[in-house]
Amino acid sequence: MEMRAVYAECLAKLMEQDRHVCVLDADLSKASGTRSLYERFPDQMFDCGIAEQNMASIAAGLSSYGFKPWIESFTPFATRRICDQIAISIAYAKQNVKIVGTDPGISAELNGGTHMSMEDIGVLRSIPGVVIFEPVDAVQLRAAMPVLGDYEGCVYVRLFRKELPDVFGADYKFDLFKADTLRRGTDLTICVSGMLTADVLTAAETLAGEGISCEVINVHTIKPVDAETVTASARKTGAVLTVENHNVIGGLHSAVLETLAREKIPVCAVGVPDRFGEVGKLPYLREVMGLTVEHIVAAAKRAVTLK
Numbered sequence: 001m002e003m004r005a006v007y008a009e010c011l012a013k014l015m016e017q018d019r020h021v022c023v024l025d026a027d028l029s030k031a032s033g034t035r036s037l038y039e040r041f042p043d044q045m046f047d048c049g050i051a052e053q054n055m056a057s058i059a060a061g062l063s064s065y066g067f068k069p070w071i072e073s074f075t076p077f078a079t080r081r082i083c084d085q086i087a088i089s090i091a092y093a094k095q096n097v098k099i100v101g102t103d104p105g106i107s108a109e110l111n112g113g114t115h116m117s118m119e120d121i122g123v124l125r126s127i128p129g130v131v132i133f134e135p136v137d138a139v140q141l142r143a144a145m146p147v148l149g150d151y152e153g154c155v156y157v158r159l160f161r162k163e164l165p166d167v168f169g170a171d172y173k174f175d176l177f178k179a180d181t182l183r184r185g186t187d188l189t190i191c192v193s194g195m196l197t198a199d200v201l202t203a204a205e206t207l208a209g210e211g212i213s214c215e216v217i218n219v220h221t222i223k224p225v226d227a228e229t230v231t232a233s234a235r236k237t238g239a240v241l242t243v244e245n246h247n248v249i250g251g252l253h254s255a256v257l258e259t260l261a262r263e264k265i266p267v268c269a270v271g272v273p274d275r276f277g278e279v280g281k282l283p284y285l286r287e288v289m290g291l292t293v294e295h296i297v298a299a300a301k302r303a304v305t306l307k
Contacts, residue, residue, distance in 0.1 A: 004033030004102065004161045006138045010145035011070065015041050020066060021149065024059050026052045026073040032102055033161070034072065052077045056085035056097075063095035068149070074108070075101035075158065076117035083123055090154050091129045098148060100157045104134070105245035105272060106285040107160050107195060116277025122250020124156050125223050132223040133176065134158040134194040137167045140220060143174035151176065158194065165198045167218070179226035181233070185215035188304050189233040192243040193219050193252050196270075196291060200243050203296040212304055225255040234265050239303045243270040243296055266306035270299045 001009075011034065014021045022044040029035040029047065038045045048055035052073050059069035072078065078101035079086075090097045101120055108115040124130050133148065133155060135141040141159075148155050167182065182197070183204055192200040197218050204214040215233050219225060234240050240260065242253040248271035257267055272289045286292045 001138050002033065002162050003135065003138060003141060003159055003164060006141050007100070007145070007159060008033040008037060010142060012037060012040065014145065014149045015044050018068065019044065021068045021070070022046065022062065024048050024055050024069055024071045026050055026055050026077065028073055031074070031161070032072045032100070052082050053085050056082040057089050059097045060085070060089035060093060060095045063097050064093070068096055070098040070100060072100040072102065074111075074115055075104045075120050076115060079117060079120035079123050079156070086124065086130065086154070087127050091127050094129070095154065096152050098155050098157065100159055102159045102161045104158045104160065104194065106277065106282065106289055106291065107162075107245065108277065109281055109285065110279055112279040113277040118247040118272045118275075118277060119250060120158065121222055121246050121252070122254070125250060125255070129154060130223065131155045131176070131221065132158070133221050136194060136197040136218050136220060137164045139166055139168040139170070139172050140174060143172055144176065147174060147176050160195045164195055167197050167201070176221055177224065177226060179229045180218045180220065181215065181229065182218055183214065183216040185213040185237060187213045187237055187239070188300055189215045189217060189230070189237045189240045190243060190300065191217050191219050191230060191240065191252060191256050193222055194245050196243050196245055199293050200296060203293045203300065206293070206297050207300055212300065214300065219252060222252050222255055225259055227259045230256060230259050231263065234260055234263060238265060238307045240265060240267040241270065241296075241300050241303045242267065245272070245291065247272050247274060249274055266303060268299050268303040268306070270296050
């Protein structure tokens with residue numbers, strides 16, 4: 001299933017269970033996958049138009065009266081456009097609002113640089129109290145949605161809209177604040193978030209064939225990062241590589257660097273260089289931004305040589 005379809009399916013369950021759960025969108029319910037919910041839950045769905053700042057403020061107000069709002073828009077408009085409303089009306093006021101940004105990073109594709117949010121994690125990581133979560137596949141998203149619904153506070157969900165290959169099996173157990181170790185290894189720790197996780201597992205197989213044993217950790221929650229799991233793995237392997245569909249400044253790479261600042265362990269990065277996006281399909285954008293399996297393999301080899 002497309003990730004947005006899983007998101008809508010899980011939202012419907014939350015709305016059925018609790019009439020205080022409501023959804024606000026910025027004229028993008030079709031893009032977000034929630035259009036059908038307007039017919040099923042007419043009193044719990046609100047189209048705020050292309051006015052995301054107002055949408056965030058309305059959500060904060062609803063939360064102050066005991067409602068449990070989810071707001072959704074394309075990633076840049078759910079973060080940098082409403083940064084002040086998130087900081088003051090939601091986070092500072094300790095409101096229970098879930099923020100869903102769709103099409104993160106290069107997944108905006110043909111919408112181009114204006115819609116490619118390479119900095120959204122960096123924008124929100126510095127705001128106190130904001131939890132940042134990026135699901136890796138439909139299995140994890142389905143397991144996470146009820147947990148996010150129960151969490152009291154502001155959560156930013158960085159949602160790839162279309163299909164992603166399954167990384168987890170049906171027996172997967174989700175913990176919002178615990179990273180998932182997908183593969184054990186001894187030579188290199190690879191910390192990865194979001195849509196590039198399957199690519200990292202492919203790269204790890206290639207590297208294993210060349211004698212490099214990689215431990216792969218899916219860091220689904222980038223704030224607060226699971227410092228215990230990351231640090232223990234880094235101490236074991238002696239070298240770290242971060243992989244993310246985000247600017248190498250401010251996102252997962254920065255979170256891991258901050259975690260390991262006292263460890264004297266080399267940390268390399270695969271991510272978007274410090275630049276804006278451009279129009280293109282995913283294969284082209286992966287290549288031009290350095291996010292292919294081949295880039296991951298090459299960066300992993302460099303990281304190991306630094307030990």
